[in-house]
Amino acid sequence: xxxxxxxxxxxxxxxxxxxxxxxxxxxxxxxxxxxxxxxxxxxxxxxxxxxxxxxxxxxxxxxxxxxxxxxxxxxxxxxxxxxxxxxxxxxxxxxxxxxxxxxxxxxxxxxxxxxxxxxxxxxxxxxxxxxxxxxxxxxxxxxxxxxxxxxxxxxxxxxxxxxxxxxxxxxxxxxxxxxxxxxxxxxxxxxxxxxxxxxxxxxxxxxxxxxxxxxxxxxxxxxxxxxxxxxxxxxxxxxxxxxxxxxxxxxxxxxx
Amino acid sequence: xxxxxxxxxxxxxxxxxxxxxxxxxxxxxxxxxxxxxxxxxxxxxxxxxxxxxxxxxxxxxxxxxxxxxxxxxxxxxxxxxxxxxxxxxxxxxxxxxxx
Numbered sequence: 001x002x003x004x005x006x007x008x009x010x011x012x013x014x015x016x017x018x019x020x021x022x023x024x025x026x027x028x029x030x031x032x033x034x035x036x037x038x039x040x041x042x043x044x045x046x047x048x049x050x051x052x053x054x055x056x057x058x059x060x061x062x063x064x065x066x067x068x069x070x071x072x073x074x075x076x077x078x079x080x081x082x083x084x085x086x087x088x089x090x091x092x093x094x095x096x097x098x099x100x101x102x103x104x105x106x107x108x109x110x111x112x113x114x115x116x117x118x119x120x121x122x123x124x125x126x127x128x129x130x131x132x133x134x135x136x137x138x139x140x141x142x143x144x145x146x147x148x149x150x151x152x153x154x155x156x157x158x159x160x161x162x163x164x165x166x167x168x169x170x171x172x173x174x175x176x177x178x179x180x181x182x183x184x185x186x187x188x189x190x191x192x193x194x195x196x197x198x199x200x201x202x203x204x205x206x207x208x209x210x211x212x213x214x215x216x217x218x219x220x221x222x223x224x225x226x227x228x229x230x231x232x233x234x235x236x237x238x239x240x241x242x243x244x245x246x247x248x249x250x251x252x253x254x255x256x
Numbered sequence: 257x258x259x260x261x262x263x264x265x266x267x268x269x270x271x272x273x274x275x276x277x278x279x280x281x282x283x284x285x286x287x288x289x290x291x292x293x294x295x296x297x298x299x300x301x302x303x304x305x306x307x308x309x310x311x312x313x314x315x316x317x318x319x320x321x322x323x324x325x326x327x328x329x330x331x332x333x334x335x336x337x338x339x340x341x342x343x344x345x346x347x348x349x350x351x352x353x354x355x
Binding site for chain 1: 280283300337340342
């Protein structure tokens with residue numbers, strides 16, 4: 001009877017061991033599959049990120065090409081402005097050279113063809129302090145020579161002076177705008193640099209985390225595939241001797 | 257007064273041209289309208305047999321004031337010319353145009 005019970009217990013123990021072995025094995029397999037799927041998904045996501053980065057880099061290159069084009073255009077326009085300023089200074093200096101009345105009259109008519117082709121007339125007048133009027137000069141008076149043109153034509157000079165003053169103010173304002181834009185661009189460049197540095201830091205962190213996760217996951221899968229085992233077998237002879245001695249001693253003590 | 261170039265009188269045509277260049281460097285520094293009024297004064301002093309020449313110096317940049325000294329001719333014509341051209345003020349060595 002005792003033998004039967006012992007045999008039954010052994011069979012139950014073996015069945016339990018087998019069933020738990022198969023249960024644990026199937027559970028491990030599921031975990032391995034789950035880990036492999038997660039790894040594959042992460043690889044896929046990483047590829048998507050790399051594709052997106054490549055697309056951003058392509059767009060960035062396009063924008064940089066546009067910037068180069070606009071910068072070249074801006075430099076060209078600046079050269080035009082500088083050239084116009086040089087021309088203005090040259091014309092102003094040439095005007096300072098004009099002194100003879102005929103030269104001045106010719107330049108005046110070139111500038112204002114509305115005055116006609118006929119030579120501009122001149123007249124000598126003297127200012128009378130008593131009557132506060134201009135009139136003909138007596139021999140002792142200090143006469144001044146004037147060009148003769150219609151009274152209303154003076155508005156042309158006034159208009160030109162006003163325009164010149166206004167344009168000078170516009171020019172000054174535009175130069176300030178340009179200076180502000182330059183400053184703005186410098187700040188934008190600094191922001192871009194900081195953004196790139198931040199992106200690089202994130203990228204490095206991501207790469208490191210990805211590699212570590214990949215390594216850890218690989219180790220995890222390896223462990224799942226070959227779990228640590230408990231080795232069954234005979235103990236070493238030293239252990240046998242020690243336990244034998246202890247058992248003998250214990251038996252002697254109990255026998256007493 | 258700064259050290260100014262000296263001219264032998266009577267002025268030769270070359271000296272007159274040289275003096276004009278020197279004066280041009282002064283009146284062209286001034287406010288454009290003021291500079292042209294000074295240029296008018298130079299013109300009036302020379303023409304019509306007046307034959308008077310002055311040398312400009314110390315023009316105020318973009319300003320209305322310039323200094324002068326007589327090189328040749330009748331110094332009494334200078335206040336007359338300045339008055340006729342309605343300058344703001346004039347002394348023996350300074351001219352000021354209205355602003």
